[in-house]
Amino acid sequence: MFLKDKKILIGITGGIAAYKVYELIRILTKEGAKVKTVLTPSALDFVSPTVLSTLTSNVPYWEWDYKNPLVHIDLAKWCDVFLIAPATVNTISKLALGIADNLLTATWLACDKPKIVAPAANTVMFKNPAVQENLKKLQKWGVEIIPTQKGLLACGDLGEGKLADINLIRDYLVKAQTPQRWKGKKVLITLGATKEYLDPVRFISNGSSGKMGLALAKAIFYQGGKPILVAGDTKVEIPEWFETVRVETTQEMLEACLDIFPSVEAVFMNAAVTDYKFEKTYQNKLKKKEKELIVKLVPTPDILTQLGKLKRNQILVGFAVETQSLVENALKKLRKKNLDAIVVNPSKVMGSDTYEGFLITKDSLVEEIKKPTKEEAALYITQRVAEIFFNPRG
Numbered sequence: 001m002f003l004k005d006k007k008i009l010i011g012i013t014g015g016i017a018a019y020k021v022y023e024l025i026r027i028l029t030k031e032g033a034k035v036k037t038v039l040t041p042s043a044l045d046f047v048s049p050t051v052l053s054t055l056t057s058n059v060p061y062w063e064w065d066y067k068n069p070l071v072h073i074d075l076a077k078w079c080d081v082f083l084i085a086p087a088t089v090n091t092i093s094k095l096a097l098g099i100a101d102n103l104l105t106a107t108w109l110a111c112d113k114p115k116i117v118a119p120a121a122n123t124v125m126f127k128n129p130a131v132q133e134n135l136k137k138l139q140k141w142g143v144e145i146i147p148t149q150k151g152l153l154a155c156g157d158l159g160e161g162k163l164a165d166i167n168l169i170r171d172y173l174v175k176a177q178t179p180q181r182w183k184g185k186k187v188l189i190t191l192g193a194t195k196e197y198l199d200p201v202r203f204i205s206n207g208s209s210g211k212m213g214l215a216l217a218k219a220i221f222y223q224g225g226k227p228i229l230v231a232g233d234t235k236v237e238i239p240e241w242f243e244t245v246r247v248e249t250t251q252e253m254l255e256a257c258l259d260i261f262p263s264v265e266a267v268f269m270n271a272a273v274t275d276y277k278f279e280k281t282y283q284n285k286l287k288k289k290e291k292e293l294i295v296k297l298v299p300t301p302d303i304l305t306q307l308g309k310l311k312r313n314q315i316l317v318g319f320a321v322e323t324q325s326l327v328e329n330a331l332k333k334l335r336k337k338n339l340d341a342i343v344v345n346p347s348k349v350m351g352s353d354t355y356e357g358f359l360i361t362k363d364s365l366v367e368e369i370k371k372p373t374k375e376e377a378a379l380y381i382t383q384r385v386a387e388i389f390f391n392p393r394g
């Protein structure tokens with residue numbers, strides 16, 4: 001939905017990963033984006049113009065003709081963002097030299113919109129200093145380079161140079177269209193549910209999905225920040241490109257947070273921490289017996305309170321679920337835990353796709369949030385936090 005009506009020009013070059021562009025186009029058009037494609041002549045060996053035309057509802061371009069002599073200028077003006085995926089080392093090097101010897105490279109030179117390059121090549125080709133220098137040059141000129149993945153390459157080698165996951169490429173396209181309010185900032189985000197064990201197989205926990213936490217991480221990424229995730233049990237899959245520390249218990253989550261906290265500029269504490277743990281945990285599985293089992297629960301450590309005490313310049317944002325007096329109860333929590341802001345929502349939001357709640361700051365600013373999706377709510381919350389705390393007049 002972030003890409004609805006965005007005009008995306010995809011440049012396709014002659015690399016074996018070009019077939020993946022079909023799936024990428026499907027993701028983008030399903031989200032409402034308008035897609036056009038421009039190909040190098042070599043790319044015609046790897047993708048079919050008929051398929052591209054069908055998937056994009058637009059004719060693909062790869063050469064000039066007398067009917068379209070200025071097509072490179074038209075395409076450059078038409079798009080909101082120009083992505084080359086996959087980008088061969090040959091085309092990367094041409095871009096770094098300003099060569100315009102085919103329709104794709106000419107369109108690139110004629111284009112002053114945000115530009116993204118997703119390279120893909122055999123490891124040795126990709127690591128060649130000429131290619132690396134050329135990538136650095138493009139980056140210096142403001143081109144976003146999507147890191148390649150490590151993995152099994154089409155040539156049979158195992159190593160760096162695999163085209164980035166198409167979902168990550170999609171996320172970079174959103175990033176290119178989003179104001180960079182968190183540029184260069186590291187942000188700790190906790191998500192999911194912690195578990196407290198009675199014995200090796202039994203535990204208490206809660207049903208947190210981690211959906212909002214993941215949406216917050218993506219929102220920080222879209223705005224140029226680097227999210228670091230500390231995740232308990234989640235129902236959502238966390239993409240491998242997010243730096244993530246996996247934990248089970250509240251104590252482990254606390255330790256991971258304390259470790260990361262000094263290096264970040266903000267914390268979004270979105271995990272649903274299990275507030276109680278068993279006073280006694282058993283080494284071996286408890287045998288079922290006829291008589292009742294009485295266990296005692298004791299409080300788990302309060303991570304936010306501890307971070308609130310340690311905080312120097314970090315912006316600390318808590319999340320709360322309340323069933324009554326939402327704003328009043330959330331404000332009490334904010335003060336008690338020394339937070340900068342708190343986001344509170346009614347319990348019906350848990351497990352739901354839509355979002356409603358309030359953003360409350362330590363200066364008692366109260367903003368109502370109502371969004372059709374958690375992704376939009378997360379983008380709004382992170383935008384407002386950046387505006388309020390990094391630019392006090394915002």
Ligand SMILES: Cc1cc2nc3c(=O)[nH]c(=O)nc-3n(C[C@H](O)[C@H](O)[C@H](O)COP(=O)(O)O)c2cc1C
Pocket residue numbers: 012013014015016017040041042043087088089090091092120121122125
């Ligand atoms: C089967 C095959 C696969 C190729 N895969 C890649 C690749 O993944 N990355 C790359 O940089 N070049 C690859 N090449 C080499 C390019 O096709 C070649 O350098 C070509 O000149 C690129 O032209 P272009 O950049 O104008 O598309 C491949 C060549 C062949 C025949």
